[in-house]
Amino acid sequence: MASQILDVAERLVQQRGFNGFSYADIAAELHVTKAALHYHFAGKAELGDALIARYAARFAAALDDLDAADLDAPAKLEGYAKLYLEVLRNQRMCMCGMLAAEYQTLPERMQTAVIDFFNANETWLERVVEQGQCAGTLRQGDSARDIARAIVGGFEGAMLLARPYGDISRFQAGVRPLLAGLVAEPRINHRAARTPLRRR
Amino acid sequence: MASQILDVAERLVQQRGFNGFSYADIAAELHVTKAALHYHFAGKAELGDALIARYAARFAAALDDLDAADLDAPAKLEGYAKLYLEVLRNQRMCMCGMLAAEYQTLPERMQTAVIDFFNANETWLERVVEQGQCAGTLRQGDSARDIARAIVGGFEGAMLLARPYGDISRFQAGVRPLLAGLVAEPRINHRAARTPLRRR
């Protein structure tokens, strides 16, 4: 039961925001009463904690899978983009992107958890970017940390805007130039070089 | 009076979201009653309409100023970034970025107004990018439209993430690699070339 509650609440947070749904919404959808929900999650703050914890764990597992696949940096970034695309396909915003907007209104524990989520994302991306810069598949110039921040920000922002338009292709269109600017130019006399994320 | 109401409401929307504040919040801050607010704005939906209209008009005027300054494309983009930076400095999110997150919960007229805001931004950026591509100051490769979308998305996303951290430099760090990837490489044998937004 707890997991079904989380399923419904998760969708509602991602589509309407933490301040945009109520226990009554969840209860109605599951055909139970509000009181039943309070048995599983004492209050909305605790429900929020559980939502982020599960979401972050699932995301971390997806990143582990990408690491295990032994891909080069551009391919890993492409896989990372696919994670976002899947969320968008369900007409949702990234949960923590949504919560970032509402940040000032969140209970303290949720605030900390949101920050932790983005820290984990940035750390993972930073390693990928370092890998790519060493291998020469990603452009040098900015620090791996700054590039990681540009990627998270660019992806979250592209999602944020694609959703109101109801147009997934807007996400892809907005992300492509960002990645194109990060991937290293093929070296002179290396005409045959190509990667999934090459410009054009 | 109406403009003071808008001032307070504007700050509350940008910091807490449209679902994160109430008439009571505004009334308390202005030392008036809720009923007084309803005299100026019939309902929250009408208040929201007025908020976006004023915000969008102010933003459009700022873009006009940038056009009037007769700058090259990278300088215009830098000026555009400064607009975002100023909002962030006041510990706020872009109003329409915030509303984009809450989009599904907004009254219909507000939804339309949010879309219009982003359309105007993209159109302006698209012209700037075209100008830069023709002049050779911005990289070719992606369409001006896609690059414009990447810029709006990247900026909104960088804001979205910088605010929870309470760290303005995060915005700049996240935006720099994005712009660096868009600005054209200085041409060979043009060592002296430099623009405000060059890589490094």
Added chain:
DNA sequence: GTCTATACAGCGATAGAC
């Protein structure tokens, strides 16, 4: 674990006096 019933605060909104 789920229910009924209820408490109590807050919400957006309105009527009518001043």
Added chain:
DNA sequence: GTCTATCGCTGTATAGAC
């Protein structure tokens, strides 16, 4: 234009029976 007073509704949360 602003007030007092109040409405009807929804919000989160709890007590206690089953």
